[in-house]
Amino acid sequence: MSDFPWLTCLILVPLVGAVVTAFLPSGPGEPLAKKVGLGFALATLVPALGVAANYNTGDGVQLTETHEWISLFGAHYALGVDGLSLVMVLLTVLLVPLVMIASWHDSDKGNTRVFFAWVLGLQAMSLAVFTATDVFLFYVVFEATLIPAYFLISGFGREGRSRAAVKFLLYQLGGGLVMLASVIGLYVVSSDAGAPSYLISDLAALDIDETTQRWLFLGFFIAFAIKAPLFPVHTWLADTTEKATTGTSVLLICILDKIGTYGMLRFCLGLLPEASQWATPVVIVLALISIVYGALVAIGQDDLLRLIGLTSLSHFGLIVLGIFVFSSQGSSGAVLYMFNHGLATAALFLIAGYVIRRTGTASISAMGGLEKTAPVLAGVFLVAGLATLGMPGLSPFVSEIMVLIAAFGYAWWAGAIAVTSIVLAAIYVLWAYQRMMTGPVRPEYGAVTDLDKREVGAVVPLLVLLVVFGFFPQPVLDVINPAVDDILTQVGVSDDPPDVVGTLPDTTPAEGADQ
């Protein structure tokens, strides 16, 4: 079975699903389209599990499929997974059906068929992004994700969504354009070195001179920084999350934005190691600003969805920080954080969607006392919120503490600034919870109903995973660690040894090897 094109299959299932769903007969409520869409999303789990089952931890890039595509400039249709990709693939296939279930009625006002079709389309493109091992293919599908994303934002959601969608698109296209320059630059570099090839494995073997690397790095980094997002180029984020449906926001923030950080690891670090190290100080400062700034601005928000969007700015800051401190803890922590952030923020968004569906408003100050009438809603919101603020026992904590420890290992000030996020996160989550859920019951929400089975069903898998990976993150880390080690080897860094080196605790006492 190892020759079976699992990855192509993985991409094709949702893609076919998108087409099928789009051409189903229309009708009021369109339960058929929803069911077919969900069916395809669930069917995608099959090839995804196939990939996972055929994956051998620590064997590098696997399940590769390489076909010549445009031989003139060395583009291939090349797919493959390593630990990094696998984690993101699993996250994607997990979140999409949950999003569908949770937003079962969110698209009723618009064209339901189209909503489900675009969701599947987005899933297909995202999976292609995460499994592409050819830079050109990556670029193409990277840009292709914008098509479903644009239509999901502009077609469904709150008033003013078209503007948000255009803003989103312009930002992303801008980033993509800058990246295109670097992609072309890579072609030039690789054709100068012999036959042009866009395969990552070929490109990684190239010895690119420093100035070129820096320029290429800039192109990639700007694109990924917009995608991720990082501090000065983040303003599309809050607008988009505010206007889009929460399901769309989950897809955007929890899956699509991960492409940014994924790309940083894969391309910035993997292909341009010297330039990455050259840029590290600036990137780290940006990441730190994002962490603190995102959290502070989140505190100041009254719109629940904007708030959640901006918390992600803070979290992405931490992820980028983890990536660029160049240590195994930092990088593994960052990748794990990508996964965990996906789970936690998805849960938070979906639950926020439930809240808004009940109260009819996203304004936090207009809510209050919901805990009394909808205790389960408040409970799951609190758990998701606690995950977001990094409560031990829930999975984001593990990744957060790994990143913080790594940041401290990079420089004490980086750790000290990053760690403020744990207080700020507590403030924005708990303050929002306090204003929304606690206090006396407001008369207008006296009749708010608690979650129904479908709604609970959509978030419970996320919450269960949050808890399970909070206690047992090691299986995920076992997948991530070898991939991260490969990347760090490519960069050519190894972990700093501790200042005080000791042997095993029960042998000789420590030497005073203190610097």
Add this chain to the structure above:
Amino acid sequence: MIAFWILAPIMVVSALGVLFVRKAVHAALLVAALMISLAVLYLTLEAPFLFVVQIIVYTGAILMLFLFVLMLVGVDTTESFVETIRGQRATSIVFGLVLGLTLVLVAGQITLGTVVGLEEANSGGNIEALANILFSRWVFAFEATAALLITAALGALVLAHQEKTVKVTQRSLSDQRMRDYAESGKHPGPLPAPGVYARHNAVDTPALLPDGTPAPSSISRVLVARGTVRSAPAEADRVEKFARELGEPQRPSTAESSMESNSDTPAASAEPGTEGEQA
């Protein structure tokens, strides 16, 4: 070469003439001259087939088409030479001069080597040689142009075709009127004019029916609504009074009694079918 040196100035002058003549017909004639000269040049360039085609197709067909259209559009329309777009003419001329000079200079500079000539290619006859190439190497292009021509002809038909409107005749109008009368009882003939049976002849005075009552359909609804309708008998009384005072002989007055209240004929009493007819 002599032919060339004779024809070239003619061609340039004709072309320039197209730029400057005010009437389109003149321009067409100049173009015709240009094209015939060009056909002759083709002959000197060993292209007898094109010579024929140029004369028959271009000069004969295409240019005639131009003339037809000119006739339709109006032969005598002259064009104003006042330029409406600012800077258009000056820029055009400058661009034209620069372009022309550049092309001429470049064309004059290039050395092309000895002319091969077409003796060999035309050895079996120019037309046969052309046909050989046209129906072998260029056959697909040829078929494509055939399709193009047909499409163009159809397109032109569609574009130039004018939908013929159905002419309305007196007969059909009259039939329609009778149909309306039969179906909705709409009055088929003209409505009575106001004041014709009254002594007082004015639009605000209703006509009187043979029984002496006023005909409501003879006055405009607007006047009824305004309440400015006058009563013909009352008017007649007034005239008689004056006449008596002046000592004129009395005239018989008819239908005196029933006319008192007709100045306030309610608007609703107007027949629905007569609405607007009076106006």
Add this chain to the structure above:
Amino acid sequence: MTYALLPLSAAGEGIIPVVDPSAADGLFSLLWLVIGLPLIGALVLLLGGPLAGLHRGALDKWGHWLGTITAAGSFAISLTLFLALLGRDESQRQIGQELWTWFEVGSLQVGMDLLYDPLSALFLLLITGVGTLIHVYSIGYMEHDERRRRFFGYLNLFIAAMLLLVLADNFLVLFFGWEGVGLASYLLIGFWQHKPSAAAAAKKAFVMNRVGDIGLALAIGLMFATFGSTDFAVVSELASGASEDTLTVIGLLLLLGACGKSAQVPLQAWLLDAMEGPTPVSALIHAATMVTAGVYLVVRSNFIFELAPVAQTAIVIVATVTLLWGAVLGCAKDDVKKVLAGSTMSQIGYMMLAAGLGVAGYAFAIMHLLTHGFFKANMFLGAGSVMHGMNDDVDMRNYGGLQKMMPVTFVTFAMGYLAIIGFPGFSGFWSKDKIIETALAENWVVGILALVGAGVTGFYMTRLMLMTFFGEKRWNDGVHPHESPRVMTVPLIVLAALSVLSGVLLLGNWIVDFLTPVVGVAAHHEPPLPALAITAIITLTVALGVAAAWFLVGKREIPKTAPTEVSFITTAARNDLYGDQINETLVISPGRHLVSGLTTADRVLVDGTVEGGAAAATGLSALSRRIQNGYVRSYALSIVGGVLLVVLALLAVNLA
């Protein structure tokens, strides 16, 4: 008398104990169950009926018993393990149990490992013991609350987290428990979250705790960077190899963490607000266990503090300030729970003081922690019992003369009272005495301040007793005080007994010896005065405080409303010594401005730049599109222009 038999240990100073656990076997392999039982209880109670397929109402009926039984079971195991530990040789008293690898990346390996040593053992007894009693008490106290099941779930969650905290074998697992108790505390303070004040207090407590957690997190980061591990065993092994500066920084960071959790100045402001929670919560979390986690942390990290004298000094300063701060608060408050909360702050100050004094004080810190756990829990529960009888009124000015109405409560409370003021023979006497004595021996300034604190303690506790149980009846209309049900009084009686008797812990210097494997042995410092004289002075000081209370409070009429014409100090103390105002001025207000400023800046400046760019582009295109005037000839002209350009460019290229 016993006291004379208890000389301070004379062994040499500077022996840093190394944590070196042996693998858990036999009985000790049950260690995980200590945490596991309440955790299971919490899961069942919180996830409730739906998951178990039970009707929710059924779980509501016996849920509180489940909670109590799991806590009791945990206590039983703890007791068994403790006895087993006593049976072991002193060098064998560190037992480690490795459960599973939590996470492992590169050289960072964190095991979900437990460490059971004498220090943990004592904490286990305190947590599960007092915890069980409070569970029992809560059955009665929360009887009429429709969400009692959930309350017990939270209590069990708290017990599990606290046990994890004290059983952790490395700083990260400790941090896990540390945050876990913070969460439980948050949930329980805000248990009546329909009250906005409770919800706000819960959030405040959590956030201030998190400020402290910054310190702990950074300390962990620094430890990893320095030692490459966060295991107690490794760090204690390697600590002597690190520079003193590093250790000082780690120590100060740990202190910050301890300040947050133990409500020490400057992170003290949350504790008084935390009294919004149900009284059993105040007793369990905000008196007996969680707030002492800071003390535990300092004692546990003794291998670092011993090598960082500056950090130790910082502890002493913080502790001294706090013990006076709390005592002052206790004097001015009329809310019975807040008096007790102030007292708790103050008493934890004593513990921190002892812990800051180093090897000489660690054992006494733990000792006082235990005795305080008993008598303060006792008093909180007693206060709860009073409130229960007074329709949940907390204002002491509405009490008075309750000793007749609530005899059991009164007597048990009195035991606690005598214990806390240090009445000779009662448990607080032994433990506090030792701390002040050690303080005097180490630094006379700190010692005298601690002494003053003891006097103030006598004052405010006497004031509380007088206002509550003696004097005129000042009850509000419709209040009919009555004794609480048996299920509430039995825990009171047990705790009262412990308050009286736990002084025997010190018998034969037992606790010092018992803790030696963990904290080492102190050099003997000769106190400036004979021990007996010091004891006399302390007792005298306390008596002064009590007498002052008697003259200022007991002899006078107590007004129904608090007099407003009072001295500046009283006003300040009533306002928590302006702790909230200081926070407001220094942190919250600037923070709020910063947040609103940034929020605006994000819209106007950052987003404005982008939107401005877009607007500029729009304007530019609006201008440039005018070129498209619709005239075909104009377009043709631009085409010709383009052709010209291309031709010229080709020429230029060819000529060049």
Add this chain to the structure above:
Amino acid sequence: MSITPYIVLSAILFTIGAVGVLTRRNAIVVFMCVEIMLNACNLGFVAFARQHGNLDGQIAAFFVMVVAAAEVVVGLAIIMTIFRSRRSASVDDASLLKY
């Protein structure tokens, strides 16, 4: 016999045609100018055919004629329809294709 004069003539005619397109407003005259440009090109083709001794140039000219014929037919039809609706054959009157 060099073909250079032919090429020069072709260039001159082409330029005159182009200027005519740019300056004349009567749509029919503009069309005629386009024809002049096309014919100028044809002249070039035919001349080069002779230069190279290859009939392909003549074929190209032939095709240009055919396409020109098609174009004229459609173009004149368009002019007719425009004239019918607007009573004008000025290219400036059809200026809707703007911002």
